[in-house]
Amino acid sequence: MMDAVKVGVLGLGTVGAGVVNLLARNGDEIARRAGREIRVTRAAVRNLEAPRECATADIDLGTDCHSIVTDPEIDVVLELIGGETEAYDLVMAAIANGKHVVTANKHLIALHGNEIFAAADAAGVVVSFEAAVAGGIPIIKAIRESLAANRIEWVAGIINGTGNFILSQMNFEDVSFDEALADAQARGFAEADPTFDVEGIDAAHKLAIIGSIAFGIPLSFDKIVTDGIRRISADDIEYAAELGYRVKHLGIAQRQPEGVSMRVHPTLVSERALLANVEGEKNAIMVYGDAVGATAYYGAGAGAGPTASSVVADMIDTARMMSVDPAGRVPHLAFQPDQITAEPVLGSEDFVCGHYFRVQVADQTGVMAEVTRILAERAIGIEAILQKDPPRDDEDARIIIVTKTAKEATLMDALSHIVALPTTRDGVVHYRVAEFED
Amino acid sequence: MMDAVKVGVLGLGTVGAGVVNLLARNGDEIARRAGREIRVTRAAVRNLEAPRECATADIDLGTDCHSIVTDPEIDVVLELIGGETEAYDLVMAAIANGKHVVTANKHLIALHGNEIFAAADAAGVVVSFEAAVAGGIPIIKAIRESLAANRIEWVAGIINGTGNFILSQMNFEDVSFDEALADAQARGFAEADPTFDVEGIDAAHKLAIIGSIAFGIPLSFDKIVTDGIRRISADDIEYAAELGYRVKHLGIAQRQPEGVSMRVHPTLVSERALLANVEGEKNAIMVYGDAVGATAYYGAGAGAGPTASSVVADMIDTARMMSVDPAGRVPHLAFQPDQITAEPVLGSEDFVCGHYFRVQVADQTGVMAEVTRILAERAIGIEAILQKDPPRDDEDARIIIVTKTAKEATLMDALSHIVALPTTRDGVVHYRVAEFED
Incomplete structure (x- = not known):
């Protein structure tokens, strides 16, 4: 048998302990x-006295990360301290000292991967x-290696478990966003400060990585159009369900003729699609390759x-x-x-997808004709229409429309005209619709 | 850029042409x-005059496979002739000549992989x-590499698209097995001789490979308990549906305390489970690892x-x-x-799973009490019961029971006593039930 691989761990919290326990x-x-x-063989922690979730008798435990990344005995540095600045400095120092690095830090890779990988190369x-x-989920290996013969056309996934848990609760338990978030926090699925999860930032970090390895473009986190789930209302979840859709928070990276679109946003998904049926804190990612x-x-x-499973697989690789x-x-x-190659990353005006919108109007004859005329003039096809009474108001009506695939700039132009109609009462609620082939 | 990898292809049918076209x-x-x-650079075909589904202008096309596996210019031999004997001889000759081999031949690997890999090593x-x-689907890489840190507890999958297409048709189109098979043949999903697909042999070939890489045991095709889908009746599909199950044809490899069970058979799967909702000719595989x-x-x-996608990924690897x-x-x-290590591969008497059975009985008071007493005496719990009138007969009743997890030998003993009851009219229909956590 070959020599043992000697790993130095930076950060021995839940994931670090998971790795030690798994090994x-x-x-x-x-x-x-x-x-x-x-x-x-070594681990660095912030506080030596803090309780540990793993045995540390065989580990040289200290508080000095720098002495690990410079230790000539260490083959692989496992970075698990998270965050951006300190992790960046340590990973770059490890590379400069000829160490291989394994990390679970999406934030670090999404923002600084381009420099980190250049330094590593x-x-x-x-x-x-x-x-x-x-x-x-071994999605990096699947895209980088298993699908390497394919031109990847799109990737779409549920890549934030917290958000998916909250939406599942809103879908099935008939609770509000705030109630579902509190439940997620109580169960330990959401952080005390849930911003990164519910605003889509965590998902955008992951999508930046997926988009890069799918399309051969640099990591481009700052070009991702990101929208969170906080503003999703129970009403729209219900209307979507009546029309045969579930509202999921997806990360989508898609080739279009003029470039690639990369976006994280609430998305209506056909209830029969695989992604629509992924519930709770689970993740799922679809990858479409031209051959497969x-x-x-x-x-x-x-x-x-699960995180330790991927970390240790990376160590074995x-x-x-x-050699x-x-x-x-x-x-x-x-x-x-x-x-x-730095292919253009498109802005939202260039997205091409289906659209869901809801607008509140005066309940008068001819309003629907006006709305549909505005769409028809712009060659926007209609997939489904629903008219509902708004809650606590019977003078108005709510019109809910799902369009066929349309360029978003065209759809937004139509919406601005719909909002300008004298019969329109309220601003527009707009979501994008995915139509993925399983 | 490094030198090109030079590939010699044995067999240029649909898959071979798919590889050439993809490249x-x-x-x-x-x-x-x-x-x-x-x-x-080279390909061998049976008939040089036959039409091809790919361009061959840049390929040295011949009929002599042996001259390819011995060609010093060839780095990788792609074996796509299928079957057992000839493929075996050619792959062993390629190995003897120091060639790397890529193959899509499950039959060959399942039956002769142990010798082939020893020779290759x-x-x-x-x-x-x-x-x-x-x-x-990159399932080999997922198990061999991505989940390498896990102790794999079980693998369960829909690994024969023909069978799944037929069952989907029976489930949703209310057609008989024979009608669904004819439909599959008309659409090109089933061979003229469908034996390997409908009897589960093709799935057992694949399961032998999965079981080996999951558990670290030699390829053990001949120890797999295999049952096909030909005997599945529309009645049982309907009863299963009433009880909340779909009937799927699964390959299952599972660790048990005394060894591993490997089996291919019709299986009742909860309609809410992921595998229950994989329809048509698609495949899906669940892998449960202790960490992930x-x-x-x-x-x-x-x-x-899809096959070319995996073949070319193998070539890149x-x-x-x-080097x-x-x-x-x-x-x-x-x-x-x-x-x-040659862990024991269990026979069906040692399988531990849920069971579905149906028995036809005289429609008399006390029969259900007798049946349930026989189960209770053997500590077999009941998950669900259904009593139905049989078609074209109102003197009898059909009892359908889904049990909780029980050892199959115990269940079979119970069934033999149920069959021996004076009120029992007919033999027993028995299926196994899967209860996988998604």
């Missing part, structure tokens, strides 16, 4: 597969990040066990890649570094 | 990812077979494009592994060759 429990099975032992080391996207067609990947998107000539390794962003 | 269409994109070109070459299981929990993989299980010290490669059967 302790399955070490023999892992060595049977990997042909070598994966051994955590220059240093001849590997930075792995399977756990950064969708926890235990639609494929899907499902599992736990967070948690100590890293151990295998150590490989860097030119023969799987490229960090799926494409060879000199083959990454 | 032609996406060659640039593939080279952007792989860092080198994958080039089919001895020769220092790689034999890849992602396309042999579930077509375009339940994961699922979905996509097209057959067809030129092979190109990467060529790797064999000790650092991913082992053929996921575990290091000296770490494969």
